[in-house]
Amino acid sequence: MKIRDIVIRSGRSLKQAKARTILTSLAIAVGAFTITLSLAAGAGGRAYTDQIVKSNTDAKELSVTKTQPKNQQGPQKYSPNLGSTALSSELGIQTVLTQDDILKISKVPNVDSVSPDYNPVIKYITRVSQDKYIASVSTFSPSVTLTYAAGSTNGDIANNEIILTEEYVGALGFKNAQDSIGKMVEIAADKLSAPVTAPETKIFLFKIKAVSSKSGLAFRSQRSLLISNTVAKTLYDYINQDTHSYNYFLGASVRVNSAENADSVKNTLTGMGYTAQTASDILGVVNTFINVLQGILLGFGALAILTSIFGIINTQYISVLERTQQIGLMKALGMRKRDVGRLFKIEAAWIGFLGGAIGSGLAYVVGTLANPLISKALDLGDIRLLIFNPISMVIVVVGLILVSVASGILPARKASKLNPIDALRTE
Amino acid sequence: MIEVKGVTKIYGKKDNEFKALSDVSFTIPDGGSVAILGKSGSGKSTLMHVMSGLDKPQIGQIIIDGKNILKLKAKEIDKFRSRKMSFIFQSFFVQGNESCYNNVSLPLEIADVSPSRRRKRVEAALRAVELYDKKKAKAKELSGGQKQRLAVARAIVNSPQILFADEPTGNLDSITGRVIENLLFNYHKKFHVTLVLVTHDPELSERCDIQIHIKDGVIDEIKRKKV
Ligand SMILES: Nc1ncnc2c1ncn2[C@@H]1O[C@H](COP(=O)(O)OP(=O)(O)OP(=O)(O)O)[C@@H](O)[C@H]1O
Ligand SMILES: [Mg+2]
Numbered sequence: 001m002k003i004r005d006i007v008i009r010s011g012r013s014l015k016q017a018k019a020r021t022i023l024t025s026l027a028i029a030v031g032a033f034t035i036t037l038s039l040a041a042g043a044g045g046r047a048y049t050d051q052i053v054k055s056n057t058d059a060k061e062l063s064v065t066k067t068q069p070k071n072q073q074g075p076q077k078y079s080p081n082l083g084s085t086a087l088s089s090e091l092g093i094q095t096v097l098t099q100d101d102i103l104k105i106s107k108v109p110n111v112d113s114v115s116p117d118y119n120p121v122i123k124y125i126t127r128v129s130q131d132k133y134i135a136s137v138s139t140f141s142p143s144v145t146l147t148y149a150a151g152s153t154n155g156d157i158a159n160n161e162i163i164l165t166e167e168y169v170g171a172l173g174f175k176n177a178q179d180s181i182g183k184m185v186e187i188a189a190d191k192l193s194a195p196v197t198a199p200e201t202k203i204f205l206f207k208i209k210a211v212s213s214k215s216g217l218a219f220r221s222q223r224s225l226l227i228s229n230t231v232a233k234t235l236y237d238y239i240n241q242d243t244h245s246y247n248y249f250l251g252a253s254v255r256v257n258s259a260e261n262a263d264s265v266k267n268t269l270t271g272m273g274y275t276a277q278t279a280s281d282i283l284g285v286v287n288t289f290i291n292v293l294q295g296i297l298l299g300f301g302a303l304a305i306l307t308s309i310f311g312i313i314n315t316q317y318i319s320v321l322e323r324t325q326q327i328g329l330m331k332a333l334g335m336r337k338r339d340v341g342r343l344f345k346i347e348a349a350w351i352g353f354l355g356g357a358i359g360s361g362l363a364y365v366v367g368t369l370a371n372p373l374i375s376k377a378l379d380l381g382d383i384r385l386l387i388f389n390p391i392s393m394v395i396v397v398v399g400l401i402l403v404s405v406a407s408g409i410l411p412a413r414k415a416s417k418l419n420p421i422d423a424l425r426t427e
Numbered sequence: 428m429i430e431v432k433g434v435t436k437i438y439g440k441k442d443n444e445f446k447a448l449s450d451v452s453f454t455i456p457d458g459g460s461v462a463i464l465g466k467s468g469s470g471k472s473t474l475m476h477v478m479s480g481l482d483k484p485q486i487g488q489i490i491i492d493g494k495n496i497l498k499l500k501a502k503e504i505d506k507f508r509s510r511k512m513s514f515i516f517q518s519f520f521v522q523g524n525e526s527c528y529n530n531v532s533l534p535l536e537i538a539d540v541s542p543s544r545r546r547k548r549v550e551a552a553l554r555a556v557e558l559y560d561k562k563k564a565k566a567k568e569l570s571g572g573q574k575q576r577l578a579v580a581r582a583i584v585n586s587p588q589i590l591f592a593d594e595p596t597g598n599l600d601s602i603t604g605r606v607i608e609n610l611l612f613n614y615h616k617k618f619h620v621t622l623v624l625v626t627h628d629p630e631l632s633e634r635c636d637i638q639i640h641i642k643d644g645v646i647d648e649i650k651r652k653k654v
Contacts (some may be wrong), residue, residue: 005536016524329520332481334509335537336502421482425515 001339003346010347017319024308024315026357028400031304032359033366035396037386038297040367044298044387045290049283051383057279058143059259062266064105064114065251066095067275096248101274106252108268115139116249120235123188123201125225130173136224138188139232141253150177151210156228162187162206163226166213177211184208189235193242202238204231214379305400308355309407312348313326316411320344320418327415328423344412345405352404356397364388428476429455429589429621434487436473436644448472448484448644455637457588458619460612462632465641466570471625474641475591478623479512481505491589509538513582515611517594523567527558527577530566534585552584556610572603579610589612589621596628608634 014021097116106114118139124132140163142155149166157163162185167176174180189203194200206227227235240246254269254276256262262278269276277285320327327340367386374385447470452639455461463471467587476482478489480496490494491511496504513534521530531552535545553559556576561569574594584591592611596604608631615622624635632638640647 001537002539009536012525132603228526325520326522329522330533330537331505332479332508332514333534333537334505335505339537421476424520 001335003342006339006342007346010343011350013319013323013352015283015349019353020315021351024311025351025358027306027308027311028355028404029362031301031308031361032356032396032400033363034301034304034359035298036360036363036388036393037367038294038301039392039396040363040386040388041297042290042294043389045294045393046287047387048380048383048385049286049290053279053283053286055145057361058141059262059279060112060253060256061141061143062252062256062262062269062278063251063278063282064097064269064274064276066097066101067270067273068095083278094250096250097252099247099251099409101270102249102252104272105252105269105274108265108272110257110265112255112257114252114254115229116252118229118232118236118249120189120239121234122188122235122239123190125168125172125185125187127172127183128331131171132188133168133171135168135187137227137232137235138224139229146210146212149211153207153210156269157226159228159231159234160205160207161209161228164208164211165225166211167212168225177213180208180211182207187235189239191241192239204235213416233274281331306402309403312351312404312407313410315351316344316348316408317414319347320411320415323415324418324423327418328420331418331420332424340418341412341416344415345360345408348404348408348412349401353397355404356400360393360396364393428457428490428492430488430490431474431478432478432488432490434474434484434489436470436482436484440626446644448477451487451641451644451646453637453639453646453649455479455621455623458615458621459637460615460622460635461624461637461639462635463623463625463641464627465647468639470644471641472593473644475593475623475625477597479514479589479591480508486542495620509534510585511587512589512591513585513587515575515578515582515590515592515595517597519571519578519598521566521569521574521577521581523565525566526563527553527566529563530577531580531584534581538585540585548584552580555583555614556580572606575599575603575607576610579614581606583614586618587620589623591623593625594627595624596626596631603630604628 025352048108102114102116105111120137122135122137125135126132140153140157142153146153146163149169151163164172164185169177169180172180172185173184185206185208187206188201189204191200191202212226225423254265255267266276266278330340330343331337367388371386374380375383378385431454432452434451435446438445438447438459451474461488463474465471474483479486480489480578483497489497491507496507499507504533522533525533528549530624531549532545535548540548550559550562550584553562556579558569558573558576560578566574566583569577579595582592589610595611596607599607611622611624612634614620622635624631626632636652638650
């Protein structure tokens with residue numbers, strides 16, 4: 001018997017048991033739905049982080065920290081040397097970079113410049129006859145892609161210039177972003193070492209160079225106001241001078257003279273007791289996280305499919321029992337054992353195809369509808385977090401067809417081994 | 428020519444052994460008609476199954492066109508059955524959920540006949556049993572007599588050399604039975620097809636060239652019609 005005729009006949013017998021066919025394939029559809037969605041989420045997540053890291057980092061830039069002591073169980077023992085080089089942060093006690101470290105790193109071949117992460121903690125930002133607002137300030141980096149609501153930078157900003165974010169435009173009493181460009185703002189900072197009885201506060205003046213707009217590609221920290229590296233240091237110095245943590249830094253960014261040398265500099269730094277991360281390292285860390293999440297989702301999908309395998313086996317066994325006479329007749333008419341088996345395997349394949357197509361089709365529809373909602377909820381702008389790759393969808397469907405055929409093997413074998421005389425005796 | 432030589436068929440094992448056929452031998456010329464007669468349980472159906480290769484006897488030979496079909500491989504017996512023989516059963520065995528057309532087309536699909544050639548032959552077979560207008564109807568919608576006519580169409584569609592019928596009129600009233608009988612005998616005469624019938628009906632067996640009487644698995648008597 002020709003495969004084509006077997007396919008048509010098996011399709012017809014499935015149609016005759018519509019409810020059963022659909023219910024069995026729905027079980028597979030659940031698995032297909034989960035798997036297709038998790039593949040889409042994984043692909044979308046990786047593309048998203050890839051974009052983020054690419055537009056926020058530079059291949060020439062390394063982010064460097066001191067390598068943390070390993071195998072540390074419980075609190076660290078005090079030692080006089082350690083005391084000054086450990087800084088407590090939100091992450092716990094961390095070994096930090098000192099001025100010595102910065103100097104050492106800057107002498108590494110191929111390193112252009114080293115700038116410690118200043119992150120000065122300011123008191124407030126305000127403007128003449130406006131309210132005061134708290135804000136976070138960080139260093140402008142030319143390698144970070146920003147989108148601007150108004151104004152722009154030509155690769156760098158001057159020491160008296162600042163880049164605002166959109167939220168501060170209205171708060172500081174500007175009509176719109178364009179209106180704020182060129183106007184002055186005041187930043188107040190406290191000298192931390194000043195005695196409580198005689199606090200010292202200084203006002204720094206900045207001209208608004210540009211207003212950055214919200215972008216789904218920005219790191220959280222890029223929600224902060226941006227100033228030049230030099231003035232960040234000025235602020236940092238004013239705030240932290242004479243405190244015990246002055247000139248200890250959690251990290252620093254190192255500029256290498258060319259992207260090709262980034263890896264060799266990284267290796268040198270590792271040898272010197274520093275941990276250096278390139279843009280692709282950071283991407284790798286984030287992607288590992290996404291892969292783990294995706295793996296968990298895929299696991300649920302696989303579990304659903306595992307259950308549906310028993311559904312298929314059961315359905316096909318019942319089908320064989322119900323059609324004993326038909327099988328007997330076909331064999332009496334000279335149908336080959338192999339073809340009888342194929343008839344049932346192809347039926348299983350149809351069920352797998354149906355389930356796969358329903359499940360991944362539904363996932364596609366749901367995902368496409370959900371994409372804008374997710375982007376809105378997570379404030380990602382026009383970035384899509386679910387990316388459906390037609391090839392992986394085809395692979396899912398084909399994979400499910402194969403799984404179904406495999407589940408159909410036992411019932412199909414039962415059918416092909418049926419003795420036609422016994423089969424025809426049943427009335 | 429079909430030669431049955433010393434066929435013994437045993438069912439069950441050891442303590443439970445049952446000899447359904449013992450040392451059965453006879454020959455049927457090409458284009459002959461045979462009636463197998465006997466009481467219920469005497470081994471008529473078993474004999475028919477053995478002759479068609481559906482069942483294997485422990486001892487003996489079934490020689491059709493000079494070949495011992497019991498020595499053929501499964502694949503070759505299947506091919507033999509799909510090209511050279513056909514069956515009609517007492518309880519029809521038509522597939523209720525399939526259309527009449529697809530019921531009749533099944534043997535041709537099994538025999539790898541191309542779809543274009545199938546159509547002509549299926550339609551001719553349906554016309555021969557006067558069911559052409561029911562072509563698209565589901566088989567389960569047919570009456571008993573119509574079902575058996577459909578089974579006849581399915582049996583003749585692949586132009587077999589041998590037609591086996593196990594009590595083809597057993598489930599039908601005498602008038603409807605007569606219609607089926609006539610269909611079979613006309614086909615047998617017209618195309619010179621060997622007809623092997625299992626029957627209880629004396630009138631039907633009268634119409635056959637050879638009558639084989641079986642009793643408890645042993646041939647009791649073989650009557651040949653004088654020409
Ligand atoms: N698979 C089997 N296992 C055991 N015994 C069997 C089997 N098939 C048939 N028999 C026995 O073989 C004998 C012959 O059976 P068979 O079906 O050939 O009878 P029959 O002459 O066709 O009867 P009927 O007219 O009732 O159809 C019976 O006694 C039956 O019980
Ligand atoms: Mg019988």
